[in-house]
Amino acid sequence: MKNKFAALTNPKTVALIGATERPGSVGAGLVENLWSGREKRRLFWVNPNIDQIKGATSYPSILKVPQSVDLAVIAVPAEVVPVVVNECCQKKVGAMIVVSAGFAEIGAAGQPRQDEIVGLARRAEIPLLGPNCLGLLRPQIELNASFAPFTPPAGGIAFISQSGALMNSVIDRSGLENYGFSSLISYGNGADISLVDLLWLADRDQQSKVIAVYLEGLDHGREFMEVAREITPHKPIIILKAGRTELGQRAAASHTASLAGADQVYRAAFKQSGVLSAGTLEELFDWAKALCWLPRVKDGVAILTNGGGIGVLATDEASDQGLTLSNLTEATAARLKESDCFPREMVFNNPLDIIGDADTERYRSAMEILLNQKDINTLVVIQTKQTMTDIQANMEAIVDMAKKHPAKALISVCLPGRLSQPAINWLESHHIPNYSDPARALKAARRLIY
Amino acid sequence: MKNKFAALTNPKTVALIGATERPGSVGAGLVENLWSGREKRRLFWVNPNIDQIKGATSYPSILKVPQSVDLAVIAVPAEVVPVVVNECCQKKVGAMIVVSAGFAEIGAAGQPRQDEIVGLARRAEIPLLGPNCLGLLRPQIELNASFAPFTPPAGGIAFISQSGALMNSVIDRSGLENYGFSSLISYGNGADISLVDLLWLADRDQQSKVIAVYLEGLDHGREFMEVAREITPHKPIIILKAGRTELGQRAAASHTASLAGADQVYRAAFKQSGVLSAGTLEELFDWAKALCWLPRVKDGVAILTNGGGIGVLATDEASDQGLTLSNLTEATAARLKESDCFPREMVFNNPLDIIGDADTERYRSAMEILLNQKDINTLVVIQTKQTMTDIQANMEAIVDMAKKHPAKALISVCLPGRLSQPAINWLESHHIPNYSDPARALKAARRLIY
Numbered sequence: 001m002k003n004k005f006a007a008l009t010n011p012k013t014v015a016l017i018g019a020t021e022r023p024g025s026v027g028a029g030l031v032e033n034l035w036s037g038r039e040k041r042r043l044f045w046v047n048p049n050i051d052q053i054k055g056a057t058s059y060p061s062i063l064k065v066p067q068s069v070d071l072a073v074i075a076v077p078a079e080v081v082p083v084v085v086n087e088c089c090q091k092k093v094g095a096m097i098v099v100s101a102g103f104a105e106i107g108a109a110g111q112p113r114q115d116e117i118v119g120l121a122r123r124a125e126i127p128l129l130g131p132n133c134l135g136l137l138r139p140q141i142e143l144n145a146s147f148a149p150f151t152p153p154a155g156g157i158a159f160i161s162q163s164g165a166l167m168n169s170v171i172d173r174s175g176l177e178n179y180g181f182s183s184l185i186s187y188g189n190g191a192d193i194s195l196v197d198l199l200w201l202a203d204r205d206q207q208s209k210v211i212a213v214y215l216e217g218l219d220h221g222r223e224f225m226e227v228a229r230e231i232t233p234h235k236p237i238i239i240l241k242a243g244r245t246e247l248g249q250r251a252a253a254s255h256t257a258s259l260a261g262a263d264q265v266y267r268a269a270f271k272q273s274g275v276l277s278a279g280t281l282e283e284l285f286d287w288a289k290a291l292c293w294l295p296r297v298k299d300g301v302a303i304l305t306n307g308g309g310i311g312v313l314a315t316d317e318a319s320d321q322g323l324t325l326s327n328l329t330e331a332t333a334a335r336l337k338e339s340d341c342f343p344r345e346m347v348f349n350n351p352l353d354i355i356g357d358a359d360t361e362r363y364r365s366a367m368e369i370l371l372n373q374k375d376i377n378t379l380v381v382i383q384t385k386q387t388m389t390d391i392q393a394n395m396e397a398i399v400d401m402a403k404k405h406p407a408k409a410l411i412s413v414c415l416p417g418r419l420s421q422p423a424i425n426w427l428e429s430h431h432i433p434n435y436s437d438p439a440r441a442l443k444a445a446r447r448l449i450y
Numbered sequence: 451m452k453n454k455f456a457a458l459t460n461p462k463t464v465a466l467i468g469a470t471e472r473p474g475s476v477g478a479g480l481v482e483n484l485w486s487g488r489e490k491r492r493l494f495w496v497n498p499n500i501d502q503i504k505g506a507t508s509y510p511s512i513l514k515v516p517q518s519v520d521l522a523v524i525a526v527p528a529e530v531v532p533v534v535v536n537e538c539c540q541k542k543v544g545a546m547i548v549v550s551a552g553f554a555e556i557g558a559a560g561q562p563r564q565d566e567i568v569g570l571a572r573r574a575e576i577p578l579l580g581p582n583c584l585g586l587l588r589p590q591i592e593l594n595a596s597f598a599p600f601t602p603p604a605g606g607i608a609f610i611s612q613s614g615a616l617m618n619s620v621i622d623r624s625g626l627e628n629y630g631f632s633s634l635i636s637y638g639n640g641a642d643i644s645l646v647d648l649l650w651l652a653d654r655d656q657q658s659k660v661i662a663v664y665l666e667g668l669d670h671g672r673e674f675m676e677v678a679r680e681i682t683p684h685k686p687i688i689i690l691k692a693g694r695t696e697l698g699q700r701a702a703a704s705h706t707a708s709l710a711g712a713d714q715v716y717r718a719a720f721k722q723s724g725v726l727s728a729g730t731l732e733e734l735f736d737w738a739k740a741l742c743w744l745p746r747v748k749d750g751v752a753i754l755t756n757g758g759g760i761g762v763l764a765t766d767e768a769s770d771q772g773l774t775l776s777n778l779t780e781a782t783a784a785r786l787k788e789s790d791c792f793p794r795e796m797v798f799n800n801p802l803d804i805i806g807d808a809d810t811e812r813y814r815s816a817m818e819i820l821l822n823q824k825d826i827n828t829l830v831v832i833q834t835k836q837t838m839t840d841i842q843a844n845m846e847a848i849v850d851m852a853k854k855h856p857a858k859a860l861i862s863v864c865l866p867g868r869l870s871q872p873a874i875n876w877l878e879s880h881h882i883p884n885y886s887d888p889a890r891a892l893k894a895a896r897r898l899i900y
Contacts, residue, residue: 029837106795165757165834172835172867248766280889307615312692312702319695345556384615385622387479417622439730
């Protein structure tokens with residue numbers, strides 16, 4: 001099975017059928033993106049109406065390409081796709097991606113065409129991704145076989161999306177975020193390669209630490225549950241399922257080929273197979289970032305803050321999430337009292353409010369003492385920007401503590417702002433997640449509990 | 451009553467007691483912030499240990515200031531505050547802000563001192579803000595009587611915060627956001643000037659379009675409800691109340707003077723007085739932005755999207771929020787069918803999915819036709835960044851439509867990203883709110899319904 005997909009995920013030669021340099025076209029987007037990885041693999045352009053692209057021959061058909069082809073990317077009008085797929089089968093390519101739309105997603109008019117290309121691919125035993133998809137990206141090997149706006153940074157999140165539009169927006173957003181991707185795969189109609197195959201692939205990818213999925217509907221429920229149940233004990237899967245509500249399901253039914261089933265069925269299936277169910281797009285990536293960077297831990301949370309109010313907001317959410325705020329042990333309280341970092345009026349509680357004038361030494365001592373308490377497994381460190389607050393220095397202390405306590409989860413809460421954004425970027429470059437709202441941080445903390 | 455607070459909110463002369471240029475100190479923060487408004491009002495520095503500050507005399511006591519003083523800002527150690535307040539009363543200043551900490555918030559040790567200064571102020575009939583607060587800012591008149599890190603932009607949000615730390619973070623964040631403030635007031639222990647007074651003030655401020663409050667606990671429940679009930683029919687009040695949960699209430703009790711009461715009591719009081727209850731910091735400002743910029747409307751929502759999946763996510767949230775997705779009328783459907791902007795395979799539904807290759811003309815026509823349907827009062831316009839998507843041009847179309855239909859609420863959903871952020875900033879400079887997640891947009895849309 002591994003060999004079956006190698007041509008898709010690590011091709012040595014790629015042919016683009018429907019290559020063009022016409023500005024704004026899907027074909028031109030693909031040319032540019034594939035071109036960015038030209039030092040890693042051989043590229044061939046196929047378009048009977050054009051002689052040259054990027055200074056290289058454009059072949060009239062894939063059958064004229066003078067070498068074997070691992071991956072064929074197909075971006076031609078829907079009517080022509082069956083002919084092209086047939087030629088790819090004759091050429092014995094290793095895998096196909098059909099980005100073209102105009103198949104099952106447009107209803108009865110497109111279904112026979114989809115059945116035809118799937119039939120051809122399966123008879124030839126060539127895996128086919130799509131149709132009606134954005135394509136596939138693997139940043140760390142400079143493979144961008146998609147018409148996405150640019151290549152996001154490499155990292156540990158495997159993102160699998162039924163919607164190409166949504167994947168595009170996620171990629172655009174990644175330009176402002178600090179997480180990266182092991183792979184991004186849009187599977188569109190999922191006519192041949194299914195979500196189940198892609199989960200299997202993401203699981204085997206050593207680069208991927210967490211699998212994030214955007215899902216509209218699912219065909220192979222039982223298979224899905226089997227593979228998810230196998231993966232989730234060692235690699236988390238988070239799914240954002242559109243169509244939670246009846247209204248949403250009706251909206252989904254009108255735009256995808258697959259039926260959006262009743263929400264309860266999905267929720268039950270996710271729960272039984274250990275899948276985390278995100279409610280919004282923000283949650284999907286809030287949680288993915290935490291699960292990608294942090295260890296999974298047992299319950300037991302401490303909150304450290306220089307602002308009482310925001311500590312209370314965090315406590316409210318910890319309670320909503322069913323998390324346990326560890327009681328400070330006598331030993332911990334004694335250590336805090338003995339330290340000369342803390343003002344006399346401080347109350348030694350969890351949340352631990354080290355007061356508005358806390359400097360980095362106070363943050364550092366408090367973190368060290370809290371992390372030395374055995375049953376504190378997650379430490380949420382909150383900073384509000386006060387006169388004395390040196391956010392960058394505090395972030396450096398957090399990174400030091402995370403290195404000293406690798407089995408514990410450190411999470412930062414600092415509102416992004418003019419003064420704090422550079423420090424937040426620095427922190428996240430060291431793989432400690434930051435959240436702009438205490439509620440988002442505690443929701444993510446909950447997902448680390450195993 | 452108006453005259454009572456004029457010296458606080460629009461002082462012609464300000465004296466800072468505890469002025470200093472020592473880097474990193476509260477006094478120095480206040481000097482810099484007051485200094486930024488030096489062309490608008492006369493400033494006096496008071497500190498017996500210093501001769502000059504910013505090239506001007508530093509007086510040994512406020513009694514030596516050779517002019518009457520509207521506003522006295524007091525930033526001296528807690529033990530000295532009663533003496534200074536007493537002098538301010540002798541000087542007959544118009545109002546006082548006590549930023550110093552060390553009063554009721556530290557418990558029994560600080561309560562008598564707080565009672566003493568309140569007694570002095572009340573006998574002299576001088577309003578006192580604080581103690582234990584960040585101060586007061588009114589950006590449009592360049593008044594920054596606080597030790598906040600900088601002055602945020604002017605705008606229509608009146609922000610009232612029991613916590614100074616939280617206000618600092620909100621100010622830092624505002625540097626990355628596109629909304630502005632009519633005033634920001636931290637009232638700390640609220641020993642004299644209470645939330646009720648500040649609501650009353652914000653209501654009378656013509657610049658303020660919406661009142662956003664961060665609250666930990668409330669002393670004057672009945673008065674609060676009376677004033678809120680008077681204000682909310684014409685000016686929205688949104689409150690984020692910390693201590694929603696029992697755990698949170700315990701955390702709150704340990705750090706403020708006021709008792710955090712049972713959540714149900716607060717919720718009931720808010721509901722009865724028309725106050726919107728935000729659950730998180732993000733909601734507080736998501737909603738404030740919408741209520742500041744958009745008209746309040748009747749129910750009836752349409753969703754326009756170039757990505758089916760994200761349209762489904764929006765529909766799910768609309769359903770959760772109890773919003774009505776208007777059925778497209780026959781006239782609307784006919785107009786959409788007659789227009790030559792739309793591809794044949796399009797389905798004319800709400801959400802209206804104008805498909806991934808939608809250009810600005812298609813967005814513009816769809817918006818025009820939807821907004822002409824009478825019962826569509828809110829239009830949520832979603833853009834995913836696809837090859838054909840010209841986000842800036844689409845944003846311009848949204849602004850045009852908002853001008854043509856001033857009684858309707860237009861809301862944008864576009865994930866902030868490398869390519870879309872400049873267009874989002876442009877849109878919000880024209881007072882159309884953008885949200886990074888469809889769920890956040892629909893939650894805000896719900897709050898516009900009256």
